[in-house]
Amino acid sequence: MRHDSRLSRMLHVLIHMDRHEGAATSETIAAMLNTNPVVVRRTMAGLREKGYVSSEKGHGGGWRLGRPLSEMTLLDIYEAVGEPAVFAVGPACDQPACLVEQAVNAALSEAFEEAEKLLLSRFGKVTLADIARDFDARMARYPASAAHAGAGWHS
Amino acid sequence: MRHDSRLSRMLHVLIHMDRHEGAATSETIAAMLNTNPVVVRRTMAGLREKGYVSSEKGHGGGWRLGRPLSEMTLLDIYEAVGEPAVFAVGPACDQPACLVEQAVNAALSEAFEEAEKLLLSRFGKVTLADIARDFDARMARYPASAAHAGAGWHS
């Protein structure tokens, strides 16, 4: 089962936007993510609904942050991107009336819920500003590896 | 993203097998899971490799437990069924050289690894016998809801 990378991608974009002067167009962002502009709009729409970004049409338009990185957590973006399913594996429902199946699903659900609770509580404690700080630290160590050097994101 | 229900299904089957006299054919199992025999063989093959079940061809053949339920944990079956991916969401790899992406993925991986560790450690502590006991308790409470009453599994 393949991973959904939308969360990771959006975090990536948001941090770049923070360092970017002016609005970023869907096309610029798409180039950064190796994807295409329509997909970017589709995914960013979720973030816009929650106010984490705003978009403007027309000349000079594009996407801007709706609030500082310090006021967005991983959990916020996770929810905005719309991923109710954390786990790739889950309970079956082949014979809902079967008490064996019920016992199995109870055991699994308990374990999954506990792990999900831990994951989301962790997500809630990490702000995008924390990640940006980590980026700065990496940048200081490896200044040569600047991000997207040729893409106009860090002139 | 859809759930993979193979783990749940296999647990279901194994517990039924424990209560079942003689070998269970792929066809019987398939009926129980609302699927078909070839899919059953495919999935059970993983369990056979690890010795949790054995199979016999020919008349009177089918599947049998390879060891008592008390000697199989959720973790064992999880691994046998071959699901390296616990999570439905994961890191992107669009610009591996980008330090922002690296910082994002580091933050995500840390959280995911911690949650996975918790989940698997929990899995390791639950045996199938534990689940079977829970089934017995449910059975005592709701004797009418017997499992797969018409399918020949609990005559």
Added chain:
DNA sequence: CTTCATGTAACTTATGTTGTTTCAAGACTC
């Protein structure tokens, strides 16, 4: 030697995600 059952390969179907095309509509420049 017939029947029953697994083992396996190849193919089809179903589902969901991603990518693409297309056009409408708003906003800025001239």
Added chain:
DNA sequence: GAGTCTTGAAACAACATAAGTTACATGAAG
């Protein structure tokens, strides 16, 4: 107002993966 840049959104195609199906070989019991 004309032209251009940009998002919004719908409709469609392409792709990947899991699940289901078909077909046939192999082995074991009667």
